[in-house]
Amino acid sequence: MNIQIHNVLAFFHVVFFVYAIGGDIAVYFIGQYMTRDQLSIEERLRVRSMRFLVDMSARSSLVLLLPIGFNLAVAFGSPIKGNVLYLIWIASFLWLFLVWQVHFNRGTPLGELLKKIDLSVRYLLATILIGFGSYCLLTNTLITTDWLALKIVLFGAILLNGIWIRSIVGSWQDAVDLVLAGDTSRTLGEELIKKNQALLNKAALLIWVLVIAMAFLGQVKPF
Numbered sequence: 001m002n003i004q005i006h007n008v009l010a011f012f013h014v015v016f017f018v019y020a021i022g023g024d025i026a027v028y029f030i031g032q033y034m035t036r037d038q039l040s041i042e043e044r045l046r047v048r049s050m051r052f053l054v055d056m057s058a059r060s061s062l063v064l065l066l067p068i069g070f071n072l073a074v075a076f077g078s079p080i081k082g083n084v085l086y087l088i089w090i091a092s093f094l095w096l097f098l099v100w101q102v103h104f105n106r107g108t109p110l111g112e113l114l115k116k117i118d119l120s121v122r123y124l125l126a127t128i129l130i131g132f133g134s135y136c137l138l139t140n141t142l143i144t145t146d147w148l149a150l151k152i153v154l155f156g157a158i159l160l161n162g163i164w165i166r167s168i169v170g171s172w173q174d175a176v177d178l179v180l181a182g183d184t185s186r187t188l189g190e191e192l193i194k195k196n197q198a199l200l201n202k203a204a205l206l207i208w209v210l211v212i213a214m215a216f217l218g219q220v221k222p223f
Helices: 005-035 041-076 083-104 109-139 146-169 172-181 183-220
Strands: none
Touching (some): 041 146, 109 146, 172 183
16 A cells, blocks of 8 residues: 555645535525524524534634645645744644634633634734735745645635634624614614624635635646
C-alpha cells in the first residue's frame, strides 16, 4: 500500500469543503424558521439553538481548511513551508480550540470575551490573507501561481463575510426581546427578525459563491 501525505491531505481538503458548504446550507434552511411568526418565539429559539450547533461543522471545517490548504500549496510552489508551516498548523489548532470554547461558553461573560478574541483573530487573519494574496498577484513573487494567490485572497474574503454574518446575528437578541415584550413591540420585533434574516440570506449567498469559486480555482487551475 502506497499512501502519500499529500493525497491524504487532499482527501481531507475535500471532506472539510463538503462540511463547510453543507453545514452553511443547513444553517440557511434552519434559519428560515426564525421568520415564521405563526410559531411561538420559544419554539423559534429552540430552532436557533440547533442552528448554533449545526454551524459548528462549517466553522470547524473553515479553520482546518487553512493549514491543509497551505500544506497542499507547497506542491504548487508556495514558499510557506518548514517551520512556518508547522506554526500555521499549531496556530490553527489553537484557533479551533478557541472557536469551540466560544460555543461552549455562549451566553456567559467568558464566552463574550472569547468571542471578541476570536473576532480579532478573524480580522487579523483576513487582513493578512487578503494582503499577502494581493501582493503575490500584483508582483508575481513568492506565490507565482495566480490561481493559488487568488484562492488566498478569497479565503480572506470568506472570513470578512463571516464577520458580517456575526454582526447581523448580534442584533437578533434585540428583535427577540421586542417579540417577548408583546403588544406593539411584538410587531416591530417580527419585522426586525425578517429584516435580519433577509440580510443573512444575502450573506449566505455570498459565502457560497466565494467557497465555490475557491473550489473551482483549486480544481480547474485556470491561470
